[in-house]
Amino acid sequence: MKLGIHEACELNELLMSCTNSINSMALFSEQAKDQELKDMILRHFSVHVQDYNMKVEFATQQSGSSDQLNVPPLQTLSVTPAQVQPVQPQVKRNDLDDRSIATSYLLTLKRAGREYAWAAFECTVPQLRSFLEDAFKMCSHQAYEVWAFMVKKGWYPAIPAPQEAMQAMGQIYQKVQIHEPMAVYS
Numbered sequence: 730m731k732l733g734i735h736e737a738c739e740l741n742e743l744l745m746s747c748t749n750s751i752n753s754m755a756l757f758s759e760q761a762k763d764q765e766l767k768d769m770i771l772r773h774f775s776v777h778v779q780d781y782n783m784k785v786e787f788a789t790q791q792s793g794s795s796d797q798l799n800v801p802p803l804q805t806l807s808v809t810p811a812q813v814q815p816v817q818p819q820v821k822r823n824d825l826d827d828r829s830i831a832t833s834y835l836l837t838l839k840r841a842g843r844e845y846a847w848a849a850f851e852c853t854v855p856q857l858r859s860f861l862e863d864a865f866k867m868c869s870h871q872a873y874e875v876w877a878f879m880v881k882k883g884w885y886p887a888i889p890a891p892q893e894a895m896q897a898m899g900q901i902y903q904k905v906q907i908h909e910p911m912a913v914y915s
Contacts (some may be wrong), residue, residue, distance in 0.1 A: 730793045730854050739848040739856075740788055746844055747781040750837050756825075757834055763827045769878060770834065773871050776801065780864055793856045798863040803870045811883035828884045835875045837884075842868035 732740065752773050762766040776799050787795035816828065825833070842865050849861035879885035 730791060732787075732857070733852060736848075736852055736854060736857065737888055738789075739851060740784060743844060743848060743861075744781070744784050746841055747777065747784060750841060751777055753833065753837060754786050757830045760824050761827055761830050763882075764872060766827050766831055766878065770873070773801075775799075776867055783860060784875065786858060787857055787860070792898065793854075794860065797837060798860060798867060800863050800867045802872050807886065808877045808880050810887040813886045814883040815906040816884075828879075828882070830851060831875060831879050831884060835879065838868045838875060839874035842872060844911070854914075 751774075751884055754770055758770045760776065761770060779796065782878055783794040783796050783798060786796070814828075822829075828860060845861050845865035845868060849858050849865065852858040852861055876885060880887045
């Protein structure tokens, strides 16, 4: 396995990003007061360390990583939205409250997921590409869990789309009926 220069540069960016995520998660787990939030961050922590270590293996070994990323399954969560709580940025802080921790963690997961998806599209090494796709799924599944937690606390608005908008969209787009296989061109 030989990485191209663009893949090596992407891997460097992902390693810096992962270093930031792990540092932030360590800080978040120490400052979180809500036990559910703390437990969630600590449960996610080990797979982020595994993710980082696998990237280090890709960066330092020509053979890549022999490990398989432990992607958590997507949990089907029953989310009952709480009344959305107003928020205002604090310009002077010594520590983060639970809402700030959850928000920062959610945004970190979303950003990392976008970076993994983009890097996967640019990757030509199959083993690294597969790892990046798994890392995207890891972030996606964890972000969903953090989002559900925030909705339950009233820290993230979960506003359903108006029925009129959904009906209008349903009238615009129609299903395609395929009755026979498409011809294959060679």
